[in-house]
Amino acid sequence: MDEKKKAVRAYHRNVGIVIGLILLVFLIIPVFVKSPYILNIFVLVFYISTLSMAWNLLGGMTGQNSLGHAAYMGLGAYASCLLITNTGANPWVAAIFGMIVVGLVAGVIFYPCFILRGPYFTLVSIAFGEALRQFIINSSFFGRASGIGLPFGKDSWLDFRFGSKVPYYYVGLVMVILIYLLMKKIERSRMGYALRTIREDEDAAAAMGINPTRYKIMAVVVSAMVAALVGFYYACYIRYIDPELMIQAKSTESVLPAVVGGAAYVEGPLVGGLLMIPLSEFLRAKYSAMLPGINMLLYAIVLLIVIRFRPSGILGWYMHSRVKTFIDTKILRKPSVEILEEVEFSVSHGRKEA
Amino acid sequence: MSTFLQACVNGLLMGGFYSLMGMGQNVIFGAMKIVNFCHGEMLMVGMYLTWLLHQNFGLDPYACVPIVAVIMFFLGAVIQFTLITPALETKSFTNLLFLTVGLGLLLSNGALVLFGSEYRTISTSYSMTYINMGPVTMALPRLISFGVLLVVSVALFVFLKYSTVGKQIRAVSQNPVGAEVVGINTKRIYVLTYGLGVALAGVAGALLTGFYTIFPTAGASFGFRALIVVVVGGLGSIPGAFFAGIFLGLLETMVALFVSPSYSDLIVFVTFIVILVVRQLIVIRRK
Numbered sequence: 001m002d003e004k005k006k007a008v009r010a011y012h013r014n015v016g017i018v019i020g021l022i023l024l025v026f027l028i029i030p031v032f033v034k035s036p037y038i039l040n041i042f043v044l045v046f047y048i049s050t051l052s053m054a055w056n057l058l059g060g061m062t063g064q065n066s067l068g069h070a071a072y073m074g075l076g077a078y079a080s081c082l083l084i085t086n087t088g089a090n091p092w093v094a095a096i097f098g099m100i101v102v103g104l105v106a107g108v109i110f111y112p113c114f115i116l117r118g119p120y121f122t123l124v125s126i127a128f129g130e131a132l133r134q135f136i137i138n139s140s141f142f143g144r145a146s147g148i149g150l151p152f153g154k155d156s157w158l159d160f161r162f163g164s165k166v167p168y169y170y171v172g173l174v175m176v177i178l179i180y181l182l183m184k185k186i187e188r189s190r191m192g193y194a195l196r197t198i199r200e201d202e203d204a205a206a207a208m209g210i211n212p213t214r215y216k217i218m219a220v221v222v223s224a225m226v227a228a229l230v231g232f233y234y235a236c237y238i239r240y241i242d243p244e245l246m247i248q249a250k251s252t253e254s255v256l257p258a259v260v261g262g263a264a265y266v267e268g269p270l271v272g273g274l275l276m277i278p279l280s281e282f283l284r285a286k287y288s289a290m291l292p293g294i295n296m297l298l299y300a301i302v303l304l305i306v307i308r309f310r311p312s313g314i315l316g317w318y319m320h321s322r323v324k325t326f327i328d329t330k331i332l333r334k335p336s337v338e339i340l341e342e343v344e345f346s347v348s349h350g351r352k353e354a
Numbered sequence: 355m356s357t358f359l360q361a362c363v364n365g366l367l368m369g370g371f372y373s374l375m376g377m378g379q380n381v382i383f384g385a386m387k388i389v390n391f392c393h394g395e396m397l398m399v400g401m402y403l404t405w406l407l408h409q410n411f412g413l414d415p416y417a418c419v420p421i422v423a424v425i426m427f428f429l430g431a432v433i434q435f436t437l438i439t440p441a442l443e444t445k446s447f448t449n450l451l452f453l454t455v456g457l458g459l460l461l462s463n464g465a466l467v468l469f470g471s472e473y474r475t476i477s478t479s480y481s482m483t484y485i486n487m488g489p490v491t492m493a494l495p496r497l498i499s500f501g502v503l504l505v506v507s508v509a510l511f512v513f514l515k516y517s518t519v520g521k522q523i524r525a526v527s528q529n530p531v532g533a534e535v536v537g538i539n540t541k542r543i544y545v546l547t548y549g550l551g552v553a554l555a556g557v558a559g560a561l562l563t564g565f566y567t568i569f570p571t572a573g574a575s576f577g578f579r580a581l582i583v584v585v586v587g588g589l590g591s592i593p594g595a596f597f598a599g600i601f602l603g604l605l606e607t608m609v610a611l612f613v614s615p616s617y618s619d620l621i622v623f624v625t626f627i628v629i630l631v632v633r634q635l636i637v638i639r640r641k
Contacts, residue, residue: 293466300459
């Protein structure tokens with residue numbers, strides 16, 4: 001028993017070391033990388049991946065394929081920017097305000113749309129997003145099509161305003177990690193199980209006593225609030241927003257990392273984002289002067305190849321590949337499933353007795 | 355009054371295109387229950403094909419229509435055969451959705467890479483000709499296009515209603531398993547259906563070139579309106595799609611006339627949301 005326990009403990013330690021190393025790499029990147037161009041790519045990776053994780057909660061986990069997440073992101077950006085410019089509120093307060101506004105819009109105005117299923121839900125999400133965008137274009141309060149700029153000034157943490165990209169890098173990194181932990185928490189909670197049951201069969205879920213509407217609303221509100229947070233981050237980073245932020249192409253762009261990475265996994269958007277966004281940005285910087293659109297063209301080709309040959313995404317492939325077996329046994333020294341379960345059982349059992 | 359009549363005619367002429375796009379989408383959605391999110395991009399491909407034919411062989415845009423239809427049919431058939439049929443077998447709605455979304459990205463960005471983002475037009479000897487009918491003025495190309503698409507719509511209706519293949523398509527739409535049982539090769543029908551739907555989008559694109567600018571994202575608004583037409587007109591109904599398209603065209607021009615042109619998109623989308631929700635409520639009530 002002791003030997004088994006030791007093996008399990010060693011495995012957990014190894015996993016911890018690997019995660020720690022990955023974190024350390026991300027923490028020290030800005031120390032060595034001074035090029036604003038590279039840092040900008042990382043910032044893009046952070047916020048697009050976060051948006052993709054937000055989408056994944058609704059799309060990958062609950063099976064409600066929204067194609068209107070850019071609208072939530074844009075609305076969040078608008079709500080926080082308007083609060084800042086009109087009342088001079090602190091940006092961090094405005095971030096929370098933006099999230100609440102978008103959460104309310106998603107939970108209350110979008111509420112009737114929850115009776116729609118499958119393709120109809122996708123259609124209504126597109127129409128809802130586009131209607132929001134058209135509303136903003138036509139409203140002078142929202143600055144119409146010309147957008148809103150945030151005030152410029154000295155660097156300060158209080159105003160979340162910097163000339164350098166390094167602070168944005170770290171805030172983005174913290175955002176990705178926090179949202180990842182939140183999604184992981186949701187996945188393992190009662191809500192996560194309910195959402196996955198709804199994805200598999202909504203009627204069966206209802207028959208089992210899961211209220212599909214309630215859980216779908218929870219999923220869409222959380223998802224929209226995270227998108228609003230990303231919107232706030234984007235607005236503070238770019239310091240200017242306009243309705244172009246909410247066009248449908250942006251919604252699609254936010255979904256692609258999740259689908260390429262593996263929509264069934266919480267880590268999918270992160271993997272997809274880390275692989276696809278730097279590639280796309282590299283192509284854009286290198287060739288867009290000669291061949292505009294080449295980056296999205298390649299993106300589309302990768303997407304089609306993944307869907308055609310690896311329908312469960314890169315992570316779905318990895319989970320059943322020899323690479324994973326190799327890493328698990330040789331590097332992490334993962335004990336067999338039986339041993340893991342036995343030790344876990346004895347630990348939880350022991351706790352109960354004590 | 356004359357402005358009103360003029361707006362009606364403009365709405366009618368534009369609505370015809372929404373109808374044609376909606377019919378193509380309807381055939382595809384009916385048979386396979388998948389939303390073709392690259393339908394608008396197919397229209398754009400049809401426009402560029404027409405432009406290429408006009409540029410290289412000096413063909414009249416309207417003479418290009420049958421050629422474009424044939425090319426687009428084969429394009430659609432190949433896409434269905436190589437990409438969509440295998441994805442249909444995975445039974446994953448998410449994958450099918452992003453497959454067509456990905457195709458749309460591929461086509462619009464492919465056009466951007468190949469042709470650049472410049473706006474292109476095809477000018478013919480009659481593109482500046484206008485016809486006066488009482489208080490109403492109509493551009494000749496719009497009128498010809500509308501006439502052609504009326505013919506195409508009727509032909510499609512007759513084809514689906516009376517031809518063997520049309521009957522098979524309708525059978526697969528109603529019950530694919532039952533269709534298999536009575537000896538219909540559903541995979542073949544899927545290939546034909548997708549080809550047909552894409553060809554209709556291509557025809558719409560070819561007909562548009564007479565008076566519309568050609569650019570890589572020209573199809574986006576038509577693509578989404580086609581979805582509205584399918585939902586409003588009812589699944590599998592060709593006359594329904596036709597009238598829904600006309601209704602949509604009229605709605606747009608009426609809002610532009612009586613409210614403000616900048617609100618027409620907003621009203622269209624909100625109307626669509628309301629129709630979707632109300633329709634679903636009726637479905638639930640019936641159960």
